[in-house]
Amino acid sequence: MIQIEEILARVEKPSRYTGGEWGMVKKDWTKAQVRVALAFPDLYEVGQSHLGLRLLYDQINQHPDYLAERVYAPWIDLEDELRKAAKPLFSLESRRSLAEFDLVGFTLQYELSYTNILNMMDLGGIPLAARERGSEHPLLIAGGPGAYNPEPIAEFFDLFFLGEGEEAILEILAVLARAKRAGLSKAQVKKELSKIPGVYVPEFYEVSYHQDGTLAGIRAAEGVPVRVTKRIVADLEQCPIPEQQIVPFTDIVHDRIMLELFRGCTRGCRFCQAGMIYRPVRERSVPTLEKALDKLLKQTGYGEVSLTSLSSSDYSEIRQLVARLMDCYSAEHVNISLPSLRIDAFPADLAERFQGGRKSSLTFAPEAGTERMRRVINKGVTREDMLSAAEAAFRGGWQRLKLYFMMGLPTETDEDIIGIAELAREVLNLGKGIWKQRPHAVQVSVSVSVFVPKPHTPFQWRPQLSLEEVERRQRLLADHLKGRGLELHWHDARTSWLEGVFARGDRRLAAVVKTAWELGCRFDGWAEHFRFDLWLEAFRRSGLEPDFYANRQRSYTEILPWDHLDAGVCKEFLQDEDRRAEAGLLTPDCRQAACSACGVCPGLQVRPSLAGGEGRG
Amino acid sequence: MVDYRLRYSKQGELRFISHLDLVRGFERILRRAGLPVAYSEGYNPHPKLGFGPALPLGVESVAEYLDMEFTRSVDPEEIIARLNHVMPPGLRALELVEAARKLKPLTAVINCAVYRYEGLAAGQDDPERIRREVERLWKQDTLLVTRKAKGGGTKNLNVRGFLKNWQWLEQPGSGPVLCLETVIGNQGTIRPDEFLRLFAVPIDTPRIIRTDLWVDDGINRVSPLALCR
Numbered sequence: 001m002i003q004i005e006e007i008l009a010r011v012e013k014p015s016r017y018t019g020g021e022w023g024m025v026k027k028d029w030t031k032a033q034v035r036v037a038l039a040f041p042d043l044y045e046v047g048q049s050h051l052g053l054r055l056l057y058d059q060i061n062q063h064p065d066y067l068a069e070r071v072y073a074p075w076i077d078l079e080d081e082l083r084k085a086a087k088p089l090f091s092l093e094s095r096r097s098l099a100e101f102d103l104v105g106f107t108l109q110y111e112l113s114y115t116n117i118l119n120m121m122d123l124g125g126i127p128l129a130a131r132e133r134g135s136e137h138p139l140l141i142a143g144g145p146g147a148y149n150p151e152p153i154a155e156f157f158d159l160f161f162l163g164e165g166e167e168a169i170l171e172i173l174a175v176l177a178r179a180k181r182a183g184l185s186k187a188q189v190k191k192e193l194s195k196i197p198g199v200y201v202p203e204f205y206e207v208s209y210h211q212d213g214t215l216a217g218i219r220a221a222e223g224v225p226v227r228v229t230k231r232i233v234a235d236l237e238q239c240p241i242p243e244q245q246i247v248p249f250t251d252i253v254h255d256r257i258m259l260e261l262f263r264g265c266t267r268g269c270r271f272c273q274a275g276m277i278y279r280p281v282r283e284r285s286v287p288t289l290e291k292a293l294d295k296l297l298k299q300t301g302y303g304e305v306s307l308t309s310l311s312s313s314d315y316s317e318i319r320q321l322v323a324r325l326m327d328c329y330s331a332e333h334v335n336i337s338l339p340s341l342r343i344d345a346f347p348a349d350l351a352e353r354f355q356g357g358r359k360s361s362l363t364f365a366p367e368a369g370t371e372r373m374r375r376v377i378n379k380g381v382t383r384e385d386m387l388s389a390a391e392a393a394f395r396g397g398w399q400r401l402k403l404y405f406m407m408g409l410p411t412e413t414d415e416d417i418i419g420i421a422e423l424a425r426e427v428l429n430l431g432k433g434i435w436k437q438r439p440h441a442v443q444v445s446v447s448v449s450v451f452v453p454k455p456h457t458p459f460q461w462r463p464q465l466s467l468e469e470v471e472r473r474q475r476l477l478a479d480h481l482k483g484r485g486l487e488l489h490w491h492d493a494r495t496s497w498l499e500g501v502f503a504r505g506d507r508r509l510a511a512v513v514k515t516a517w518e519l520g521c522r523f524d525g526w527a528e529h530f531r532f533d534l535w536l537e538a539f540r541r542s543g544l545e546p547d548f549y550a551n552r553q554r555s556y557t558e559i560l561p562w563d564h565l566d567a568g569v570c571k572e573f574l575q576d577e578d579r580r581a582e583a584g585l586l587t588p589d590c591r592q593a594a595c596s597a598c599g600v601c602p603g604l605q606v607r608p609s610l611a612g613g614e615g616r617g
Numbered sequence: 618m619v620d621y622r623l624r625y626s627k628q629g630e631l632r633f634i635s636h637l638d639l640v641r642g643f644e645r646i647l648r649r650a651g652l653p654v655a656y657s658e659g660y661n662p663h664p665k666l667g668f669g670p671a672l673p674l675g676v677e678s679v680a681e682y683l684d685m686e687f688t689r690s691v692d693p694e695e696i697i698a699r700l701n702h703v704m705p706p707g708l709r710a711l712e713l714v715e716a717a718r719k720l721k722p723l724t725a726v727i728n729c730a731v732y733r734y735e736g737l738a739a740g741q742d743d744p745e746r747i748r749r750e751v752e753r754l755w756k757q758d759t760l761l762v763t764r765k766a767k768g769g770g771t772k773n774l775n776v777r778g779f780l781k782n783w784q785w786l787e788q789p790g791s792g793p794v795l796c797l798e799t800v801i802g803n804q805g806t807i808r809p810d811e812f813l814r815l816f817a818v819p820i821d822t823p824r825i826i827r828t829d830l831w832v833d834d835g836i837n838r839v840s841p842l843a844l845c846r
Binding site (some may be wrong): 300 | 635650
């Protein structure tokens with residue numbers, strides 16, 4: 001056990017690092033056959049909020065032979081203290097260094113956490129490059145959405161896993177346990193693991209490049225699959241919901257029970273990677289959810305539940321579920337919240353119940369300012385939908401609405417940007433008309449992010465808007481969005497641009513990540529730590545052109561760095577959707593309408609399943 | 618409605634949990650324990666709990682107090698047992714008394730805190746130096762500490778008046794232990810870390826434990842629990 005008490009007395013918010021929370025599982029280190037560190041490359045407050053790692057933590061620790069412990073990125077103050085004292089980064093449960101585990105698993109939630117991953121490996125005493133690690137070092141694996149194009153960090157990992165981890169983690173650990181007993185070499189272990197569907201071992205794939213920098217080919221070694229296909233839980237209803245959850249001392253980002261209603265979303269928004277890679281839709285039944293929630297409320301003592309999913313109000317029995325939960329728990333002061341509301345599925349009465357009577361502000365995501373633009377992204381929301389939802393909200397008692405938009409979507413013109421301002425003003429005027437006595441209390445806050453084209457989406461071939469153009473359009477919007485009651489927030493164009501470079505990057509970018517980390521980059525997603533100058537310096541030293549990755553139109557025939565990784569949605573569907581976007585054609589949701597032939601169901605031999613019974617296949 | 622006053626301890630690594638986090642933690646502990654806590658009215662109901670003076674981060678305690686209002690009466694033994702069943706390691710319910718009368722808030726009545734400093738001179742060649750230093754501090758009329766002022770900046774404050782009494786205990790093996798009695802509450806206080814900063818001689822980082830909180834009327838001192846009876 002690593003002694004850190006003296007250090008803890010000096011750092012900010014020491015309870016990030018102490019562990020010992022209610023619900024923590026601490027198993028006997030010496031008795032576990034395989035020891036897993038679940039690592040989140042950001043602060044405790046962010047990482048402890050992540051549902052995926054909570055599920056794996058529970059599943060691994062339920063097994064008598066395995067142990068899982070948590071590791072988070074240390075804040076700058078703890079990093080300095082650890083380096084000064086020459087102490088390693090440690091797990092919260094047993095306070096063991098990362099290097100003492102058999103398997104270290106990172107989750108890849110966003111590209112701007114890559115320097116934190118290197119920093120954590122380094123602080124944990126693990127050589128960064130997979131080829132520099134021997135049998136004495138842990139095996140490094142990563143999963144999460146970033147694993148669908150992990151190429152920029154491929155050289156740092158031994159393996160990646162595509163899909164839903166609970167489907168394969170026990171298979172992976174069983175191989176590791178056998179390998180440990182048999183004393184297999186690292187190379188042999190990787191060979192064994194590559195036989196598990198969903199496991200991608202990057203060193204078994206050789207990438208070659210053309211003169212112009214595009215890929216010439218991806219060659220799989222003998223005996224490994226040419227394409228690695230994602231794994232998913234076919235029947236979510238049979239997939240157990242953990243009966244216990246850690247209750248942190250400190251206030252984390254999502255400090256509540258997260259009840260997962262369903263996985264997947266088939267709305268088909270063309271910019272949305274989650275909507276493509278998590279298909280198909282699989283819903284849990286109301287009785288299953290109720291039973292799980294009852295246990296979790298008793299075990300945790302939480303007074304708040306979030307109904308979590310990609311688009312929770314799309315849950316086919318949302319009204320029945322909410323009514324049941326309100327009946328059961330409103331007398332016990334349990335608050336039920338919904339993370340996202342859809343405009344075209346906005347039931348004002350539901351929203352009122354969700355907010356527990358509090359009417360601070362409501363958030364809608366029209367995503368684009370004009371109807372044309374919304375058709376391009378397959379968000380079939382009309383101006384009338386938007387205004388009637390806003391009207392319902394204002395009449396329901398809300399005075400402040402937040403509207404989320406994206407900038408830089410394919411085919412976007414100045415008219416679409418001005419359309420954002422016009423829509424916001426229309427909503428504001430509507431609100432003032434309804435709140436006649438207090439028109440100045442009505443507020444519309446507009447939040448605009450920069451569109452980043454992501455792999456495995458219909459827009460994966462599209463160029464991202466250049467930095468200069470983003471800044472011009474931001475100024476254009478600011479000029480049009482002025483006046484009392486209107487508020488504008490936007491994302492830093494530079495972080496979105498960097499995200500774009502790595503989202504569709506190839507293996508050569510590993511040098512840039514490593515150099516940036518060596519220059520001092522970490523916590524790049526945190527505005528106060530983002531060092532754009534150091535990143536530019538890292539690109540200069542590597543000789544790579546970032547615009548090549550972010551701002552270039554790719555052709556449909558180009559080999560993409562993630563072509564050997566299969567998210568289930570076929571390339572023909574993505575191209576077809578891209579063409580339909582150009583033409584402004586909508587593609588309906590296969591929950592209600594006909595199958596849109598995305599390829600997921602036949603490819604993975606699954607079917608959509610809805611809470612009230614079978615979905616359409 | 619029934620009022621209870623609880624004494625509990627907060628030890629080990631739980632000294633790194635802030636007062637605010639502890640307040641939130643107790644709401645959940647009480648829910649887990651399934652105890653019938655009363656809630657306030659209004660849009661945002663919260664459990665009716667009243668905490669004693671905040672324990673500074675890094676300090677342990679065996680004398681923390683919490684007032685709780687329940688909607689019905691529950692056997693005190695059972696309350697303690699149920700709380701200890703669902704408290705994280707480091708927190709422990711020790712004593713509980715049902716209030717026979719309406720209680721004034723803990724923060725309004727508690728005015729004296731006792732801290733125990735262990736290992737102040739653990740690695741020092743001459744422990745006597747530290748004893749002499751404490752005596753020197755006691756002879757001063759003015760002992761200044763610097764605090765953050767409201768609205769930015771800093772201010773100096775004379776904390777001499779907050780030091781009430783001190784006593785050395787001999788503890789075999791770990792050197793002398795200092796018990797320090799301070800003023801706490803509305804009049805102001807001196808925090809343990811501020812006290813340590815007054816030392817002009819080198820000291821080791823001690824383990825600090827709050828051993829008592831008293832209600833002192835100048836003649837008698839009683840435990841906050843005694844006020845319930």
